[in-house]
Amino acid sequence: MKPIKDNLTEIRERITAAAQKCGRDPHTVTLLAVSKTKPVSALEEAIAAGQTRFGENYVQEGVEKIQYFSANQNLEWHFIGPLQSNKSRLVAEHFDWCHTIDRLKIAQRLSDQRPADKAPLNVLIQINISDENSKSGITLAELPALAEQVAVLPNVCLRGLMAIPAPETDPERQSAVFRQMETAFRELQGKYPQADTLSMGMTDDMDAAITCGSTMVRIGTAIFGARNYSVS
Numbered sequence: 001m002k003p004i005k006d007n008l009t010e011i012r013e014r015i016t017a018a019a020q021k022c023g024r025d026p027h028t029v030t031l032l033a034v035s036k037t038k039p040v041s042a043l044e045e046a047i048a049a050g051q052t053r054f055g056e057n058y059v060q061e062g063v064e065k066i067q068y069f070s071a072n073q074n075l076e077w078h079f080i081g082p083l084q085s086n087k088s089r090l091v092a093e094h095f096d097w098c099h100t101i102d103r104l105k106i107a108q109r110l111s112d113q114r115p116a117d118k119a120p121l122n123v124l125i126q127i128n129i130s131d132e133n134s135k136s137g138i139t140l141a142e143l144p145a146l147a148e149q150v151a152v153l154p155n156v157c158l159r160g161l162m163a164i165p166a167p168e169t170d171p172e173r174q175s176a177v178f179r180q181m182e183t184a185f186r187e188l189q190g191k192y193p194q195a196d197t198l199s200m201g202m203t204d205d206m207d208a209a210i211t212c213g214s215t216m217v218r219i220g221t222a223i224f225g226a227r228n229y230s231v232s
């Protein structure tokens with residue numbers, strides 16, 4: 001395993017190359033470092049190498065890291081895991097973003113529970129674009145109605161869409177799925193100008209995601225190495 005600093009350099013170069021290859025400005029793609037299961041020492045290495053945005057999947061683990069790094073005002077924390085309503089308060093109180101809105105009840109609770117002294121919580125609606133086995137996310141058919149309801153909540157800001165497509169070995173099928181997301185995102189932007197974020201692409205599919213308009217890639221393994229769930 002190479003140093004995290006070198007991995008970050010490589011990922012940034014991969015983002016730049018993928019963007020340039022399809023004529024996009026590399027600065028329009030944000031790198032979210034997915035640090036779930038990783039110790040704070042790993043995040044410290046990433047921060048020392050200039051990384052400021054981190055994604056966490058588990059509420060308690062994420063909150064502990066946010067509190068550990070609370071003296072650093074430059075960091076931005078994204079909740080990217082499935083969210084149960086009994087955990088929404090911790091997300092509303094501590095995180096800057098939530099990528100996994102899949103029902104009005106959760107968005108409503110996050111808005112109600114967002115502390116008054118904080119900016120509205122940035123939220124993304126999660127689309128279940130191709131993974132029939134996953135219960136997370138809504139269908140594209142359900143998107144217009146949910147977006148309309150989320151957009152009017154006072155303490156959340158609808159910033160766009162997120163998807164975790166099923167792993168796909170055929171590049172054409174993979175692109176087709178990403179293209180569907182791109183189209184849905186453009187339509188959403190037409191109605192909600194503040195929606196500027198399409199969160200898609202992970203270690204194995206980030207290049208195709210960038211080609212299809214992703215503005216935020218969520219990268220764990222390529223930065224921090226493989227995850228070991230048994231010790232966490």
Ligand SMILES: *Cc1c(COP(=O)(O)O)cnc(C)c1O
Nearest residue numbers: 034080202203204218219220221
């Ligand atoms: C774990 C995770 C990632 C990172 O995946 P890698 O393949 O390790 O890059 C991205 N997004 C979500 C929602 C995740 O749970």
